[in-house]
Amino acid sequence: MTARFWACCFLAVLAFPSFVVPANADTPAIATLNALFTKTTIDPSLFARNFVAKIPVSDVQLFVGSYVARLGAPTAIDKSGFEYLVTSPKGSIKVNIAFDEHDRISSLLFHDELSAENLSALEKLLAADSISPDWFEPSYLHDVPTQKLTSLLADMHKALGKFVQVDIRNATYLAVFERGVSHAQISVDSDGRINYLAFSRPDKTQH
Secondary structure, three states: OOOOOOOOOOOOOOOOOOOOOOOOOOOHHHHHHHHHHHOOOOOHHHEOHHHHHHOOHHHHHHHHHHHHHHHOOOOEEEEEOOEEEEEEOOEEEEEEEEEOOOOOEEEEEEEEEEEHHHHHHHHHHHHOOOOOHHHEOHHHHHHOOHHHHHHHHHHHHHHHOOEEEEEEEOOEEEEEEOOEEEEEEEEEOOOOOEEEEEEOOOEOOOO
């Protein structure tokens, strides 16, 4: 999501063990993210009025719960440039968060989810000679038909050459080809089917 914010929400059983923010955490954003990922019920007062007018807190609860269900409860939340990296036992995600003048969340964006399942799905897709609809969640293919995906990947291979590998750099996926690279974002559902996929403009110079 770029990032997939609210592209799909998963109904998950939420069980959040306690997670203590390190004493040297020097930003309220880390404490707020800790509350989002560890509280059984998210406090609506964390959000600005204009945020909840567009996105209900219940949707936030489901979305955050989907990450915890797939990746596990966070073991660390750290500042990473202008973003925050939420690390869990089975993977990690990056988060952009912004606040209003009352220190309430006004913007929240989850992206660049890293997990073994996502990496496997991305490598299989980029190395394949043809795409199978079974690799994708049906609602995703409703928005992005297989023919369009095939065309987009063909254009990428034409521009960058044969797929080589997927690297993880700065907590993001980088699809490496013979003549360049592309930043990739992907997520899969509980059955391993792709429900979000995005690539940056190909870079023919970066390796």
